[in-house]
Amino acid sequence: MSLTSKDKNTIKGFWAKAAPKAEEIGTDALSRMLVVYPQTKTYFSHWKDLSPGSAPVRKHGKTVMSGVAEAVSKIDDLTNGLLTLSELHAFQLRVDPANFKILSHNLLVVLAIQFPDDFTPEVHVAMDKFLSALALALSEKYR
Secondary structure: OOOOHHHHHHHHHHHHHHHHHHHHHHHHHHHHHHHHOHHHHHHHOOOOOOOOOOHHHHHHHHHHHHHHHHHHHOOOOHHHHOHHHHHHHHHHOOOOOHHHHHHHHHHHHHHHHHOOOOOOHHHHHHHHHHHHHHHHHHOHHHO
16 A cells, blocks of 8 residues: 555644654554553563553653654655665564554554544544555564
């Protein structure tokens, strides 16, 4: 599924509204993922506190959203633009790429909750396609 010019413009416009709340969005999405999909906790077993909103969850939520911001800025070439992140997740962190889709779903849920007026069906479709493309780009080095 490729992103159209309209999708890209929709994503950039919505991201401009969401970016100021990126840390909060990341914390909430990661918190939800760890609760709803407890199998994802295995990647964070070195954290002392995995509870929703804890310091490590907030810190990593911010890191995740920095990656999303980077992806928005490299939206025209996600695969090459996110190569370093793909290598990190594949070779060092060894994250199962299925987890990118799980986190993407949680991001969509949080965006819909936090931006009920702005998260229109058109934005939903564009963001879903974007996060799928982002997950695919992060999975590049797994092949």
